[in-house]
Amino acid sequence: MIETACMIAIVAISAAALLNLYRLAAGPDVLDRVLALDTLVINAIALVVVAGIWFASPVYFEAGLLFAMVGFLSTVAFCKYLLRGNVIE
Template sequence: MIETACLIAFGAIAAALLMNLYRLARGPAVLDRVLALDTMVINAIALVVVVGVFFGTGLYFEAALLFAMVGFLSTVAFCKYLLRGNVIE
């Protein structure tokens, strides 16, 4: 039963990633592209968690946590660069 749920979740996350990829390519503004990239990071984290549930190991959850921290910091740094022109003051 859990395998079927993981496969359905995998398909839904893959569809969400494709929609985010479309928004990343066709975004009318730079901030729309940043938001699409941040949402892609969140969907990739969900994908890693689903793979961890599917295989039944905790290693993927630690990888998802590290990926979340790096994704958050890169989004904040990129937004700060767009607003102010530099990252480090």
Template sequence: MTGMIEAACMVAVVAISVAALLNLYRLAVGPDVLDRILALDTLVVNAIALIVVIGVWYGTAIYFEAALLFAMVGFLTTVAFCKYLLRGNVIE
């Protein structure tokens, strides 16, 4: 009786993929570089969600580290980009 969860995972994967496409639209359209940074940040969150859902679907925990690394690298790149725009430098 895991058909219900599998169906929910399928719906989730499709919806999150569409959400990622919406982020790509914002990434392509812009208009400002900060819109693109925000789009990338959201794209990373969607990628984490996709990894978690696929982990539930396949029934393994081996993708967990990938999700954690995505979360950390995504946050660092966002802050580094913004810091560069704010101060003209990343490490002062």
């Protein structure tokens, strides 16, 4: 039963990631592309967590936490670069 639920979740998250890739490529504005990239990172975290549930391994959850930290820092740095022109002051 859990395998079926994980497979459905992987298909749904992959469809969401494909839609995010479309928004990333065809975004009308740079801010739309930043939001699409941030949402794509969230989808990647979800895929890693679902894989951790499917394989019953806690290592995947730690990898998901690392992706979350790196994704947050990259989004903040990119937004700061777009607003001010530099990242480090």
